[in-house]
């Protein structure tokens with residue numbers, strides 16, 4: 049036996065194993081894991097050979113009378129990897145067909161099952177169909193991550209459904225490569241996408257110690273050299289992301305970038321998780337002086353509170369002190385106040401007073417122009433505020449990209465009078481719109497040398513931050529000759545989820561991401577069935593990439609499957625309440641807790657109807673509020689508007705009142721100045737439904753009463 053210090057690793061499946069154990073067994077297993085970490089060779093741990101095992105390197109260890117652990121403990125070398133914990137018989141069953149191998153192509157540790165029964169039986173000769181991967185040679189399959197031992201299994205796969213059936217027996221990196229290939233990427237594109245090299249890694253087939261150091265291995269096996277971190281992991285075994293980042297996430301997080309990075313990814317692909325780990329990595333490895341600050345900004349205030357709580361779970365105290373999590377509007381507001389600004393920020397769209405100012409300005413200066421008030425509001429937000437326009441000449445020259453109605457110079461000059469009147473009313477009342485506030489803050493920053501401590505900014509939900517917000521962010525850490533842009537910004541967002549209608553082109557805000565743009569594709573949150581349904585709502589909607597290009601959903605996938613969404617149009621509201629009640633009842637019978645269920649409606653008024661109904665049935669509810677983190681201790685079904693649900697997640701979601709007139713919102717449709725405007729409104733509402741539906745992890749119910757929303761295919765769902 050080697051006298052070197054042993055290398056101990058824990059597989060991520062252990063966290064699932066632990067979460068299935070009853071409390072007493074859990075405590076024993078957790079105690080064993082701590083002991084195993086500190087000395088896997090201690091005399092109290094006996095490694096038993098497993099009879100008939102396919103892999104000679106696997107051993108079982110006794111945790112108590114009934115519980116067994118399965119450990120990879122090769123004779124040669126010094127490595128101990130805890131792979132599985134279960135009761136005696138199930139642990140042996142799990143181990144018998146497993147193999148642990150170093151994949152010589154990627155150099156990573158792969159553990160997989162060679163039970164060919166999990167893939168469908170070989171077809172009879174006469175009905176043999178072409179294989180899904182016939183165009184790849186064995187060597188290429190191996191490079192994609194397929195272990196030699198599974199080549200024959202992969203050769204038998206001839207449909208995407210087969211591939212999904214085979215998922216459990218394949219190592220995750222192999223499955224991912226094959227999945228992208230099946231989704232239409234060429235071999236070369238898959239290799240580039242997954243950052244794999246078309247050559248051998250050089251890691252020897254028995255060098256498990258080196259294999260544990262690769263990014264691929266780190267996604268599944270954590271080298272347990274930090275006792276405190278292990279304890280944190282055991283305290284919250286379901287939150288795997290605390291330790292096990294996907295290689296595509298880890299590659300973004302743990303490195304220097306020579307300028308701003310933009311990370312795209314559909315809902316649930318772990319963008320916020322990557323952003324949080326990025327902040328921690330910077331605080332741990334790069335911005336380590338007590339005065340250094342990393343600004344972590346979000347667009348919604350309840351998310352800022354959630355992120356702060358999650359950071360507490362992954363950071364040491366001193367790291368946490370260097371990360372400032374802020375809702376951008378709140379930050380700006382405090383900054384302006386500290387610079388003597390007395391006006392307060394008001395949010396267009398949520399303030400009736402502003403609507404009054406618009407009506408007044410349009411009545412007095414624009415009634416002859418034949419344009420709806422909504423047109424002026426949209427033009428103001430998309431052209432005037434987005435471009436920082438402050439006078440008539442600037443407006444005459446301002447780009448009006450994506451605006452439907454064409455305007456000549458004369459008309460623009462007339463329209464400007466309305467804007468002037470509106471602006472004057474804002475000033476009189478002491479109000480600033482958020483864009484005004486961002487601009488003002490930026491002007492202050494640009495007018496004097498910065499005294500702010502920020503060395504890096506992490507931006508979550510970037511799709512909802514408008515150009516002025518990004519110009520301000522740029523001004524927070526300006527690029528200058530004597531100030532390299534290294535690690536300056538980490539921007540995550542998703543154009544599919546823009547629900548506040550503020551399109552941005554980063555390049556035009558002084559943020560150059562060329563060569564530093566990446567994508568996350570694995571959805572951890574939502575079942576494949578729900579994800580696909582949500583994506584279908586966006587069919588035909590143009591999606592941008594927060595810069596000058598377009599985004600698409602090619603190659604996205606979910607980690608797991610579940611029941612198809614239930615889509616039901618009911619005759620009237622009483623029937624809809626009944627349908628919802630029956631669904632909630634079923635979920636509770638299946639063991640869902642009320643706090644894991646969220647009812648989401650388009651607007652507050654509609655939500656109230658459902659709240660009142662549930663109250664009348666004496667069902668407890670908890671409303672998701674603007675400025676609070678989700679309090680998981682409170683019992684009751686969650687209620688949220690679509691906007692408020694952004695960024696959150698629940699086991700089960702009901703999208704209710706998906707009625708004609710409610711979604712898309714009838715007032716927004718009516719106010720659209722023309723057909724292009726109407727389409728814009730509908731696209732925005734589709735995104736809102738996409739955001740709301742992708743909050744669901746396992747179950748989704750979509751209901752309407754009376755005439756249903758045109759966005760949802762209730763008929764096709766029958």
Ligand SMILES: Nc1ncnc2c1ncn2[C@@H]1O[C@H](COP(=O)(O)OP(=O)(O)OP(=O)(O)O)[C@@H](O)[C@H]1O
Nearest residue numbers: 289292293294315316317318319320321572573695
């Ligand atoms: N590496 C990982 N391993 C396991 N779970 C993960 C990982 N990364 C993210 N998750 C989980 O996936 C879910 C979604 O993550 P996150 O909220 O970061 O996604 P997002 O892309 O920001 O989503 P959205 O854009 O929809 O708000 C969370 O439950 C998170 O815990």
